[in-house]
Structure formats: structure tokens, C-alpha cells
Amino acid sequence: MLTARKPDAGATAAATLAGDALRVDFHPLSVTDEASIRALRDHLAAQFGRLDVLVNNAGILTDTEAGGLDVSLATVRETLETNTLAPLRMAQMLLPLLKKSRAGRIVNMSSGMGALSEMEGGYAAYRISKAALNAVTGILAAELAAHGIAVNAMCPGWVKTDMGGAHAERDVSQGANTAVWLALDTPQDLTGKFVRDRKVIPW
Amino acid sequence: MRTNQDVIAVVTGANRGIGLRLSASWRTEALP
Numbered sequence A: 001m002l003t004a005r006k007p008d009a010g011a012t013a014a015a016t017l018a019g020d021a022l023r024v025d026f027h028p029l030s031v032t033d034e035a036s037i038r039a040l041r042d043h044l045a046a047q048f049g050r051l052d053v054l055v056n057n058a059g060i061l062t063d064t065e066a067g068g069l070d071v072s073l074a075t076v077r078e079t080l081e082t083n084t085l086a087p088l089r090m091a092q093m094l095l096p097l098l099k100k101s102r103a104g105r106i107v108n109m110s111s112g113m114g115a116l117s118e119m120e121g122g123y124a125a126y127r128i129s130k131a132a133l134n135a136v137t138g139i140l141a142a143e144l145a146a147h148g149i150a151v152n153a154m155c156p157g158w159v160k161t162d163m164g165g166a167h168a169e170r171d172v173s174q175g176a177n178t179a180v181w182l183a184l185d186t187p188q189d190l191t192g193k194f195v196r197d198r199k200v201i202p203w
Numbered sequence B: 001m002r003t004n005q006d007v008i009a010v011v012t013g014a015n016r017g018i019g020l021r022l023s024a025s026w027r028t029e030a031l032p
Helices: A007-017 A034-047 A075-100 A125-146 A173-185 B015-023
Strands: A002-004 A026-028 A053-056 A107-109 A149-156 A195-196 B009-011
Touching: A002 A007, A002 A107, A002 B009, A002 B015, A007 B015, A026 A034, A034 A075, A053 A075, A053 A173, A075 A107, A075 A125, A075 A173, A107 A173, A125 A149, A125 B015, A173 A195, A173 B015, B009 B015
Parallel strands: A002 A026, A053 A107, A053 B009, A107 A149, A149 A195
Antiparallel strands: none
16 A cells, blocks of 8 residues: 555556556555544555554655754654654554554664764754654554564665755665565564664664 | 565555655565
């Protein structure tokens, strides 16, 4: 299930991917809109009755370089809404469906810029939101371990995307590699970790 | 062995960038 905020862009992307070996359904979703998440949940429940993998990939980077001393709190709040609170709410609302999977997984697209172990200045709103997303990951992993649901965060590296820009080090396939691995291939007991290039890294 | 089509997955922000690429990768990745 491919989701995106903009229906036209999402439908186009789904049509691009739809092929002989893959079923891709598009469903519009604004991750900061509770009613929108509820509509997705109801659709999934009616269509499939369960959810195996949630990839919280949607994220924003605004007012890019503002540091802790000059970033506006409005920017921090806006960034937290999308990058931190939305993944948390998605997990909360889709949990009943994840519990019906025999191997539920949540993959949170984080960033090394949110790692407390390598924290630097600049990009304050983004760093704060990703550090908090890492906390969300650890909390959910602990609370969902009893249900056998794996929850991990990952850093894709600096990737050539609209967010990363053309000068980034990696192409999108490298950025996506670890996400797919966490979603499909890792042992189910790998949970509560921060991962880059298929290796666990410090928070 | 399960196939990827047996996995019900939701990817947010999937219309571009990493989200789109990882969705495209689904078809070629094997399950354990």
C-alpha cells in the first residue's frame, strides 16, 4: 500500500510501480491528519484484515540550516508533527492490524542527524525531530516485544532526493536498501535498533 | 516460502525519493 499526501502524485507513482510481480495499491494519506490515518486503517481492515509492515518514511526538512539558537519554535513544532508525532500516531492507530500479523514490523526512517552520539549544530528542528523519533522507536520496541512486533529506526545516509539535494553522496536505491532489509529480511528478534547500511549503529 | 505479495505493507511518503524506491524494491527482495 503506497501512500502519499498528494493524490495525483501517489496515483502516478503507484501506476509506475504496478507490474506483473507486485501489487501496488495507492491510498491517499496525510500523516498529520488523524481522520486520514483512520480512513487508511479502515481501508486496510476491510481489504486485508491485517498489516505486516509499516514503513514510516514521510518526513520534512524545512528552514534547513537554522541552528538551535535561531530556529523558530513554529518550525520545530511543524517538523515534530510530521517527523515524530505522525509515526507515533500511525503506530498507535495501526497497531490492532499489526497485531494480526504473524510477524509485524515497523520501520522508522530516521537519520544520523538525530543520533545523540554524533550530535552537531545546525538543522536543529530536523535533528530534534529525528532524535525524538529514535526515542519513539525504542519505546515502541520495548512495549511491542511481547506481541512479537519488531520496531527499528534507520539512517539512509545522505541521499539524492528532493530533501537531500543533488550533491548527496548516495542514490535512492542505496538509501532504500536497508529499509527493505528491515521490512522483509531481518530476524524477527532484531528490534529496538538503529541501523545504517544493514549494521546496528549507536543511538 | 512466502512471496513478497503475501506481505501487506504500508509505506508513507511513497510518491518520490526513498519511499518510492523502496516500494519498487519490494518486487526483487526475497523473504527469509
